[in-house]
Amino acid sequence: MITLTGLTKRYGGTTAVADLSLTIEPGLVTGFLGPNGAGKSTTMRMILGLDEPTAGTALVSGRRYARFRHPLREAGALLDARAVHPGRGGRNHLLAMARSNGIPRRRVEEVLGMVGLSDVAGKRAGTYSLGMGQRLGIAGALLGDPPVLMFDEPVNGLDPDGVRWVRELMRSLAAEGRTVFVSSHLMSEMERTADRLVVIGKGRLIADAPVTEILAGSSRRRIRVRGPHPESLRELAAHLAGRGVTADEVSPGELLLSGTTVESAGEAAHRLGVLLHELSPLEATLEQAYMELTAGSTEFTASTGEAR
Amino acid sequence: MTAMTETRTATGGRLPGAVAAEWTKAWTVRSTYWNLFGAAVLMGLACLQLAIYTLNANGNDDPSDDKGVVAVGTIAIGAVDLVQFVLIGLAMLLITGEYSTGAIRATLQWIPRRGEMLAAKTAVAGVIGGAAGTVLAAAGSLAALPLLGRWGGFEFGPWLGDVLAVGAYLALISVFTVSAGALLRSAVGTLIVIFLVVLVVPASLQASGITAFQRVADFMPAVAGAAFMRGESDTYPPVLGLLILAAWAAAALLAGHAALRRRDA
Ligand SMILES: Nc1ncnc2c1ncn2[C@@H]1O[C@H](COP(=O)(O)OP(=O)(O)OP(=O)(O)O)[C@@H](O)[C@H]1O
Ligand SMILES: [Mg+2]
Secondary structure (H helix, E strand, O other): OEEEEEEEEEEOOEEEEEEEEEEEOOOOEEEEEOOOOOOHHHHHHHHOOOOOOOEEEEEEOOEOHHHOOOHHHOEEEEOOOOOOOOOOEHHHHHHHHHHHOOOOOHHHHHHHHHHOOHHHOOOEHHHOOHHHHHHHHHHHHHHOOOOEEEEEOOOOOOOHHHHHHHHHHHHHHHHOOOEEEEEOOOHHHHHHHOOEEEEEEOOEEEEEEEHHHHHHOOOOOEEEEEOOOHHHHHHHHHHHHOOOOEEEEEEOOEEEEEOOOHHHHHHHHHHHOOOOOEEEEEOOOHHHHHHHHHOOOOOOOOOOOOOO | OHHHHHHHOOOOOHHHHHHHHHHHHHOOOHHHHHHHHHHHHHHHHHHHHHHHHHHHHHHOOOHHHOOOOEEHHHHHHHHHHHHHHHHHHHHHHHHHHHHHHOHHHHHHHHOOOHHHHHHHHHHHHHHHHHHHHHHHHHHHHHHHHHHHHHHEEOOHHHHHHHHHHHHHHHHHHHHHHHHHHHHHOOHHHHHHHHHHHHHHHHHHHHHOOOHHHHHHHOOOHHHHHHHHHHOOOOOOOHHHHHHHHHHHHHHHHHHHHHHHHHOOO
């Protein structure tokens, strides 16, 4: 379990994390989402005691990370896969890591096997590809077999097989009762991996809820209506618009409705005598829900205007 | 979670674990071996050169620069002026190499207590610098012995004292270097500061011709270290030279520790 209480971090004038209070529960994969610069990495660094909070506390299983006798056996983390000395081999990197926390040597071979790096563990880490470096970082997180795990963008640079492997790894770690806290920008991946989501923007908490709840809360939940007579569909659209429903004619004979339900749209069509061929709810995607939640808190928005 | 229960029974960690990790790290990068190799080559060359100087001075017609019979240990002590910079480089890379690659954040994740991390790094640097210094001084001086012929003096006790003094000096200079690295983080900055403190400032003070400045120079780390190793100083007994050097190392250690605690990784 990870417990954040009023966690705040300021770097000079910029507030990276502002008064964040939440609990990340064991047995679940908790996704950590937010635009670039939202403060995800900063939060994770504070949990590990790398950065000192300006205010508030971050506790791992009820204690500050730095207080543990064997911190790697309490929380494992992949923060920055490049934070490895490029001149040291992967195996030696893990060996030094194991010695620092009294972890037996055989565990190094175990985690190397788990991430599929056994064959290249003797090579210098500087020669590793992006994905291999990421795997070494994951091996390090698993090394102490800790009950709490954090991953900052773990699938960054992994091939499709690797992405799937990480997803299954996260799921199985959570199934073993561990706390799994993972940040990512890949919404479709998060939708499949996470049980719960924490969304922050500009350092502030925006949402902390189960994935299903966040999807259900999306106002962009839309309904597709199709029929053979575009004219009568337009009548239906006008009728619904009068009741506060947004109705877009995406093509002649097809409407997209939002702000209503399948039931009331169907009833309205029946009353007006409009012939329909399709009346179906479109599942909201996490990407849509996320975009709505974070609209207004993206710091670095690319200009879509014409090129100058 | 079977492995979890297994690993939990293992002991270790804290300072002994930190030292073991730093020791492993020091011997798993090439730079350590290259530095030791370089130090060995330089020690050999410097000892041979100093031996030849001695022979030339004794063999010429000018009796005023006659060095007479020299204890071989002092040849090695003279070579330290040069060799120390290679071992300073070794110690420096143990910490600045981690700041430049970002690996320091990994290290602090394993060993989150700043004091333990710095203590482990300085202990490892001190042991490597001290052991390398002792071994190289012994080898270098013995290599110079046949060359010196009748002008070379060897008595086991004093020789051992000289060789161990070189080791102690290089151990403390290594501790000083790692601490300066923790304070400054960058290799360039650390090297500049070390060059200033070890070489440039004392040399300028001594060359100033002003007595007060020369007395100040006597309290700089390398000058105090030389007084200790050579067993001679105008200002204080040689053992005080060792204490002055140790005080520099301790002050740097405290400053490095304070900086590590205050700053984010
Ligand atoms: N060491 C630092 N010094 C100054 N500012 C910093 C530092 N670290 C982070 N910041 C600032 O804090 C804010 C949060 O950064 P952080 O890296 O935590 O965001 P993030 O959510 O991880 O973003 P991304 O998705 O791009 O990884 C940013 O505005 C960043 O510029
Ligand atoms: Mg980040």
